[in-house]
Every structure is written in structure tokens, then in C-alpha cells.
Amino acid sequence: MQMGKFAFHAAAAAFAVSTLVAGAAHAAPKAVNWDGVPVSETMLFYPGQTSMEWILTGADHGGVRAFKKGDRCFECHSQEATDMGAKLVSGAKAEKTPIAGKRPAFPLKVKAAYDAENLYLRFEFPAGPHADVPFAKGGKLDPDNEVKVAMMIDGGKVDMAARSGCWTSCHSDARDMPTAPAAAALGAVKGIDTKAGYVTKYVPESRTQFDTAKRDNWDKLKPQADLDALLKNGGFLELLRWKSSGAAEHGYVLAERVLKPGTDLTASGKKEGGNWVVTMTRKLKSAQPGTVxxxxxxxxxxxxxxxxxxxxxxxxxxxxxxxxGLDAEGEIKAMKLP
Known part of the structure; x- marks a missing residue:
């Protein structure tokens, strides 16, 4: 199977940084001259109600054999993202509640750099028109946040993540998905918080079963001792998120999604012309649980x-x-700072 092409553009400007010293022990994050950092571009698309169980079912997803043999989703679909988004956002496939006017896809530009202590990230994408959501009050699902930007990182201990990315945490029984349990049926389940009335993301390793036919794995949790061991040994996906209301959140996905104010993460964002620009700084190594x-x-x-x-x-x-890749292969190559 051929690897889809991925756009890399190296900026011509010289690279310069300024260093601020905070105390005697550690240097503060550098002020990065982003003009000198190469940019990678990919297409974000609307995924509808496609879940990990959907991907693993031949009647839903024709690429299941290739996936099970080891092919990455990126290898098969990187040139099809716009078309997939158009089909899904229209309700033609895997979407029961389409939103009229919602855009199917848009480009995301990513720049990455690092030094001895931090990873620096810059995201840029075009702002889009507003489309009223008919089933949300005032037409907005989250009126407090026009934009949220999130990134997941796999440390290599979540089985299907290397091939599917964040899809391994997206399941048919999560909120607003096809087999999501009714709020009244949730009850109290050890290991996850169901007070909000829905199931969040989780990784299959946190469950005693992963049934792709019944798709009812949400309450089949492993004992807490097993979940603690997974957290200690890297069996999670790290999660970074910035919200346009100003919050920077840092956490992970294991038995459920856990997000807290970032202690080893800083982030900011704003509109620049017709684009949103968001930057994040994340320590390379952290004592915070659930970090890679x-x-x-x-x-x-x-x-x-x-x-x-x-x-x-x-x-x-x-x-x-x-x-x-940090001095390693990858569709996104983080530039080493002096």
C-alpha cells in the first residue's frame, strides 16, 4: 500500500531564538521564531459516528483487513480526508444527526520544535462560517468556547494507536455515538465517573472485553489495580488541550478521559486575520501522571x-x-533548537 503524500514546506528565513532565564535550575521556555521552523500540513475532516469498533468491522469499513495486517489509517486515507469528511458531514454515511452548513474538512498547519527541556508546537487553521446546530440551545454546543484545539500522544503502549491514532480511544458507546447507554442506565461503575450522564473516551486495554459486534464495552472495566498498572507503565494516550476561553488542560485517556489545568503545559491562541493560531509548550519529561x-x-x-x-x-x-519525530522520522519533524 502506498504512503499518501504529505506536504512539508521549509521556511527560508533564518532561525533565531531568545532565552529567558528563570531561577538557577531551569531555563524558561524559549521565544521561538516560528518563521524559521518547517511547517507540515494535513487535512482535518469531520468523522461522523465512526468508532474503533466501526473501523474493525468489514461491513462498515472496507479497509479492515489491511488495518489488521498492520497498515496505518494514514497510509490508506491521507489523500481522501476531504472526500471522507464530505460524505460523513452530509449524513450519507455514519452520521444520524447531520448539521446543515458544517464544513466537511479544513487544513491544519503544524510546526514543532524542541530543546533540552520543552516541546514547542504551533497550530494554524482557517476560521470557518457559523452553522446553527438545530439540537443545541442558541445553535451552539459550547457557547463559551468558539474553538478548542487538542493533541493526543501515544508512547507506544496502546496496541492500535500506532495505526489508528486517537481512533483507538473513540468508541461506539461513548457520548452521542450509536450504542451510547442512556443516562438513566449508567449507574455507578467503579473506575469511571458517569455523573455527567455519558461515557467519555477510553482505551481498549482498560476493559476486560472489546466486543466489536455488541459494542457495549463501556462498563467492562478491569480491576483498579490493573488500571493503576497501565497508568504507571504507559498504557494510556496523553491529551493536551487549549480552549479559546483561555484554559490550558493536560491529562490522559485510559479508563476514561481525565483533564486538569496544565502544570507542565502552557498554551495560548488568537485569531490572526482569517486564521486561528494556537501555540503550546510542553515539558519533555514530566512527573505528572499520564504523560509520555x-x-x-x-x-x-x-x-x-x-x-x-x-x-x-x-x-x-x-x-x-x-x-x-524528534530527530527521527515522521510526517511532522520537530526542529532542534540551539
């Missing part, structure tokens, strides 16, 4: 999601699985 230790010379599977136009839940745009 990033090292030069290694590549990591990552996935991106943007909730634009006051979207929430599954009504976002996402990337396929991608590789972020």
Missing part, C-alpha cells in the same frame, strides 16, 4: 482534533494518525 516522556531520536504517534464554531463532543474535525 519524549526523547530525541524517537518518533511518537499523535493525533489532532479541533472543535471549531462552538462545537463540542464528537462534532469536531480530526486528523488521521501521524508521526511526530
Amino acid at each position: 516522556a519524549l526523547e530525541a531520536g524517537k518518533s511518537y504517534t499523535v493525533g489532532f482534533a479541533v472543535h471549531d464554531d462552538f462545537a463540542n463532543g464528537r462534532f469536531h474535525h480530526v486528523s488521521l494518525d501521524m508521526k511526530l
